[in-house]
Amino acid sequence: MSFSVKFAFILFLILCLSGCSAPDESRTLTLTMSLGEQEWKVFREYIFGPFEKRFNVKIQAYQIESGQLATKLEALQVSGKQEIDLFAQDNMSLALLINKDLALDLSEYESQIPEPILSHLITSCKFNNKLMFMPFRPNVQIVYYNSDAFSKYNLEPPKTWDELLEVAKKLKELEGQGRILLKAFGGNPTATQIYEFVLQAGGKPYSFDDAGCIQAFKFLQELWPFVSEESRRAKWDTTNEILARQQAYLAQNWPFGITVLIQEYKLPFIKTYSGWKGPQGEYHVIGGDVFGIPKNSRQKTLALEFIRYIHSQEVQEILLSKLGWPSLREDVYARVPSWQREPFAAVQEALRHGVFRENVAWWPAYAKYISEAFREIVIEKAPVEETLKIYKEKLEKEKSLYDS
Template identity: 40%
Template structure:
C-alpha cells in the first residue's frame, strides 16, 4: 500500500468480509444508494450471482482490457471473466488443488508420493496396516469439498460428473469404494481449512488441498517436512480443479475510476 497509495492519489482501506454475506451486503448498499466499497475480491464461484443481480460494473474493453487480463492467463479461462458476453471481472489470485505429504513419514515407511490411483491405494493400505489407522485423506466433508473431490476423480477416469451415466463415472465410484476403508477417519471432515490442521497435527500424511495451504502449513506452522507436488492421475490423466479470486467494481462505487 505504501507504493500504491501515492500512485493512486488516494488512501486504501482493506476489509475482510465473510463471503457468505457478500451478496446480501452489496444488495443492501446498492438499494440504499450508499455503496461503501470501491473494489472487491471475490471467489470465482460467486461471479454468476454478482453479474446476474447487476451488482458489479461493466469493465472497459480495448487497450484497458489487455492491461487487466495478462497474456499468461490460460486462454480457456478468459470467457469466465464475462457474463453473457460482458466483461465484468479481472483475474486476481489463481488457485489450484495439489497434493501435500509428510516427507518424514513417507521415508519412514519407504514410500514415494503416489502418481496414479494404484499407487494411491497402495500408500493408503501401507499406512493403515503399519499404524492401525488410515493416514491418507480426501476432502470428503458433505457439500462443496466432497463435490470438488468427486468431480476430479470422475474427470480423471474420463467420466462426466454432470450425468454420471458413463463408464468413467462408474470406474471412479468403484475406485473410491475400494479406497474408502483405508482412508483416515478424518476424511469426512476434511475441507480446505481442516486439511491444513490435520497435516499440522500429523493426523494425516497425505491430502490434496489448494495452494494457499503452503503458507499455512509450511510457513506459519513451520512444518518443513510437509512437501507438495501435483498429485495423482486417473486412468485418463491428471485432473485439477482451478479456482481463485477475481476483482470487480461494485455497482454505484463512489471511486469506480480509481478502482
C-alpha cells in the same frame, strides 16, 4: 509577538492542516474482500499504504463473505446508494452477480491487463464473451506428503488412482490404520474433491450420474476402508493440523499450507507435488477470487488503478512471499525464496492441469447434495448408481429456486 510573526504562524498552521488533512470522500476507495486475519494484516501493512500514497487516496476495506455480496450490492442498487467501489469475489459465486446485472462490463480494459498474467485466468473472467471481472487470486490444490514416512516404507508418492489405492492399502497394513486423508467433512471441501475425481474419470460433475461420476464414486468407495479416520473431520484448515501431527501422511490442500507447514511449523519432511491422474487424465479445480466493479461504483478509475496495482510484479511478489498465494504472473515464480521453489513448482504444475468449475448459481445446492451422496455411498456403502439418481433428482428440484 508582532503582527507579522502572528500572521506567519497562522499561515503556517493553515498550510500544515490543509496539506496533512485526510483525503475527502472523492479520494476514498471502498473495497470489500473475504480474507483471513493474516491476509488482512499483510494487505494493511504492505499493500494498501503504498497505493494510498501514490494516488493520494484513502482505502476503506472491510470483510464481506462471498455468499453475502450479491444481496448487499442488490440492496445498494435498489436504494440508490453507492458504498462499494470494488469487490473481490469467489470465482464460484459469480453467476448470481451476472444474473442480477450487478457488475460493470470491463471489456474495454482487457488490453490493459499485463502480458505476464496467465491467459486462462482472463478467460475465466468472461461471461458471454464479455470481460465482467478481472483476475485477482488464483488457487489450486496440491498434494502434501510426509517424506520421512514414505522413505521409511520405501514408498513413492502416488501419481495414478491405482497407485493411490495401493499406497493406502500398504500404509494401513504397515501401521494398522489408514494414513491417506480424504476431505469427508462435507460442504465445499468435499464437493471440490469429488469434482476433481469425476473430471479425472472423464465425467461431467453436474450430471451427477454419468459414467464418470459412477466410476469416481466406485473408486472412492473402494478406497475408503484404507484412509485415515481423521478424514471425517478433514477440510481446508484441519488438514494442515492433521498432517502436522502426523495423523496422516498424504493429503490434498490449498497452497496456504506451504506457508503454514513448511515455514511456520518448520516441518522439513513435508514435501509436495501436483497430484495424481485418473483414467482420463490429471485435472485440478482452480479456485480463488476475482475483482469486480459494481455498476454504480463512484470510483471506477481508482478501482481500475488498484487492480493494475495488484497485477504488478511488486505486489504479486509480496503476496507470494508473505502469504504463499499462487501468482497471477508467470514471471514472479523465478524470484521465490529457495524454500518455496519446490512447493511452488508443484503449484505451477497443478495450474497447468487446472480447470474452472462451470459457474452456476446453484453451486451451494450441488455441494450439499454431492456431500450427502458421498456420505451415503462412500462411508455408508450405499449402492452407487441408485443413490446418485436419488440425489440428482433432489438437485434438479432445488436448482429451480436459484434460477428464479
